Amino acid sequence: MRIVGLTGGIGTGKSTVGERLRAQGVPVLDADQVARAVVAPGEPALADIAAAFGADALDATGALDRAAMRARIARDPDARRTLEAITHPRIQAETARWLAAQAAAGHPVAVVEAALLVETGSYRLYPEVVVVSCAPEVQLARVVARDGQTEAQARALIGTQLPLAAKEAVATVVVRNDGDRAQLDSQVAALLQRWTSPGAQGT
Numbered sequence: 001m002r003i004v005g006l007t008g009g010i011g012t013g014k015s016t017v018g019e020r021l022r023a024q025g026v027p028v029l030d031a032d033q034v035a036r037a038v039v040a041p042g043e044p045a046l047a048d049i050a051a052a053f054g055a056d057a058l059d060a061t062g063a064l065d066r067a068a069m070r071a072r073i074a075r076d077p078d079a080r081r082t083l084e085a086i087t088h089p090r091i092q093a094e095t096a097r098w099l100a101a102q103a104a105a106g107h108p109v110a111v112v113e114a115a116l117l118v119e120t121g122s123y124r125l126y127p128e129v130v131v132v133s134c135a136p137e138v139q140l141a142r143v144v145a146r147d148g149q150t151e152a153q154a155r156a157l158i159g160t161q162l163p164l165a166a167k168e169a170v171a172t173v174v175v176r177n178d179g180d181r182a183q184l185d186s187q188v189a190a191l192l193q194r195w196t197s198p199g200a201q202g203t
Contacts, residue, residue, distance in 0.1 A: 131175070
């Protein structure tokens with residue numbers, strides 16, 4: 001089974017590509033959903049986080065206080081490393097289980113979609129890495145339009161991720177999403193052809 005990592009910057013259309021692939025019958029795992037699931041109430045990771053960071057890591061309901069943790073790791077690199085040491089092995093284990101299930105089901109290809117695939121270094125786990133990208137000005141306009149933010153806020157949000165050029169540098173395939181949906185769909189079709197044509201598993 002061909003295993004593919006799918007990523008891109010905010011506003012580039014990564015999730016849209018994932019949706020298009022699902023519509024064509026390709027199994028796609030949203031790693032961000034896995035990350036949320038492993039820290040859900042009752043999960044061992046949440047107890048480990050509370051032990052490491054104290055009760056203020058949790059909200060009034062006992063769930064992870066995501067806003068508080070985001071603020072904490074933004075100002076404290078050691079806190080980020082501690083959090084990642086708790087969550088990343090569990091995320092990787094869940095992802096590995098999912099991939100094994102897709103292989104057992106006979107799928108020729110399975111895709112893991114993750115926003116921070118390059119930032120975390122997880123892209124090295126995937127033989128093929130698809131990066132969805134676009135021009136920086138297109139990315140900025142999309143984030144402003146989608147999230148209703150000011151241009152300054154959008155720039156700050158984009159700045160929390162690696163530049164698109166850095167992500168493209170580690171890509172096996174770059175999907176350019178500067179145009180309309182028809183252009184994007186044609187590139188998704190090319191991906192499917194690349195993955196499923198005769199002899200594709202050896203390429």
